[in-house]
Amino acid sequence: MKIMLNGQEREAREGETILEMCRREGIPIPTFCYYQAFGGQGACRMCMVELREEGQEQTRLVAACTYPIKSSVEIITESERIQRLRRTIVMLLARRAPDNPLMEALARTYSSPRLTAIEVEPPNCILCGLCIHACEEMGRTAIWSMFRGIDKRIGTPYDEASEDCIGCAACARICPTQAINLEEEGSTRRIWNKTFELVACQRCGKNYTTREELEYLWERTEYGKEKLCESCRKKTLAINMKSFQQ
Amino acid sequence: MQIEAREYEYANDYKVLIESYSGKPEHLLAIMQDVQKHYNYLPRLAISMISQHVGIPVSRVYAMASFYKAFSLVPKGKFIFRVCDGTACHIKNSATLLDQLQEHLGIEVDETTADGLFSIETVNCLGACALAPVMVVNGKVYGKVSPGDVERIINEYGGQSYASQHKC
Numbered sequence: 001m002k003i004m005l006n007g008q009e010r011e012a013r014e015g016e017t018i019l020e021m022c023r024r025e026g027i028p029i030p031t032f033c034y035y036q037a038f039g040g041q042g043a044c045r046m047c048m049v050e051l052r053e054e055g056q057e058q059t060r061l062v063a064a065c066t067y068p069i070k071s072s073v074e075i076i077t078e079s080e081r082i083q084r085l086r087r088t089i090v091m092l093l094a095r096r097a098p099d100n101p102l103m104e105a106l107a108r109t110y111s112s113p114r115l116t117a118i119e120v121e122p123p124n125c126i127l128c129g130l131c132i133h134a135c136e137e138m139g140r141t142a143i144w145s146m147f148r149g150i151d152k153r154i155g156t157p158y159d160e161a162s163e164d165c166i167g168c169a170a171c172a173r174i175c176p177t178q179a180i181n182l183e184e185e186g187s188t189r190r191i192w193n194k195t196f197e198l199v200a201c202q203r204c205g206k207n208y209t210t211r212e213e214l215e216y217l218w219e220r221t222e223y224g225k226e227k228l229c230e231s232c233r234k235k236t237l238a239i240n241m242k243s244f245q246q
Numbered sequence: 247m248q249i250e251a252r253e254y255e256y257a258n259d260y261k262v263l264i265e266s267y268s269g270k271p272e273h274l275l276a277i278m279q280d281v282q283k284h285y286n287y288l289p290r291l292a293i294s295m296i297s298q299h300v301g302i303p304v305s306r307v308y309a310m311a312s313f314y315k316a317f318s319l320v321p322k323g324k325f326i327f328r329v330c331d332g333t334a335c336h337i338k339n340s341a342t343l344l345d346q347l348q349e350h351l352g353i354e355v356d357e358t359t360a361d362g363l364f365s366i367e368t369v370n371c372l373g374a375c376a377l378a379p380v381m382v383v384n385g386k387v388y389g390k391v392s393p394g395d396v397e398r399i400i401n402e403y404g405g406q407s408y409a410s411q412h413k414c
Binding site: 140141142143144147157162164 | 247248290293303304305306307308309312313319
């Protein structure tokens with residue numbers, strides 16, 4: 001269907017979100033809590049855009065990541081109003097994640113004033129919820145948001161090593177502000193107050209995962225019981241494909 | 247989640263209580279409330295058993311327990327003194343009541359005496375502002391409490407030794 005995007009006519013697929021469409025059209029919209037595989041959460045509010053529905057004079061603000069396009073609407077992704085909104089969001093989130101490069105870059109872009117930092121646990125966490133989502137998608141749900149209000153934070157029950165955590169570090173990798181403490185030393189990994197033994201790739205010898213994650217994957221997938229890191233898995237797959245073709 | 251060995255002594259009691267509900271996820275809150283009612287807090291073992299019973303991860307059960315003020319994650323006293331600190335009670339000097347309680351029992355808000363008898367909590371409003379300042383002890387409401395009443399109320403619950411201990 002035809003919609004107006006920043007004053008230009010564009011083709012939108014019915015039901016896709018504004019953000020999906022803008023990403024496809026190459027129009028930048030800043031986000032913290034969005035991850036393509038999970039869809040929008042509407043948590044960080046950075047992706048707010050102006051939307052004018054048919055027959056309406058006024059525009060209203062909607063979160064681009066969760067708003068599905070269902071009729072020929074008009075969308076404005078850059079305006080004084082949106083700039084002001086994002087400036088405020090960055091100003092407030094930067095209090096939680098003051099030293100974060102992404103946050104600093106955005107603070108410059110939107111000339112957000114710098115306020116005194118507040119201490120949060122874990123430091124730099126903006127509570128976007130991506131780590132919870134990643135852990136849930138892994139089928140573990142070892143972490144969740146605990147307590148509420150100003151005390152709300154992400155963690156494991158009782159802040160102790162969780163039986164459900166397999167040390168896969170999906171949470172740490174997806175975190176937009178690198179707030180999750182992942183320590184690796186030699187062949188051990190420490191995350192969420194739990195220590196894991198790392199397993200080496202049988203092909204290149206690099207320590208690439210934890211025993212717990214490997215066993216979990218073996219149990220759940222039909223992969224052979226091989227220990228291959230991501231790049232070696234690709235290489236092996238390519239070699240196998242080649243011999244298959246011949 | 248570390249569970250102390252002595253908690254397993256109660257495993258059967260928890261089991262009976264938890265299994266009186268069907269294992270549907272929507273019963274989670276009701277089960278938690280029931281356990282809280284019986285034990286005045288949510289023991290670790292019970293949280294883990296509830297999680298298994300309703301098929302919801304421990305992290306989510308714990309998150310829920312930490313979210314609602316009605317749940318406690320640490321053991322509470324047999325008698326819980328809930329002092330209202332809502333606007334009306336605050337103006338009517340609920341702070342003095344709190345001070346008195348804390349002084350007599352020798353504990354702070356949200357703490358429990360070593361013998362497990364008394365706990366002090368504050369609550370934002372009990373909806374009985376006409377009776378301000380209000381205090382509730384295990385469901386019994388005390389209205390228009392004056393600082394002089396505090397000792398008497400503590401004694402009602404067998405806290406004589408506390409009262410005399412801390413008298414100047």
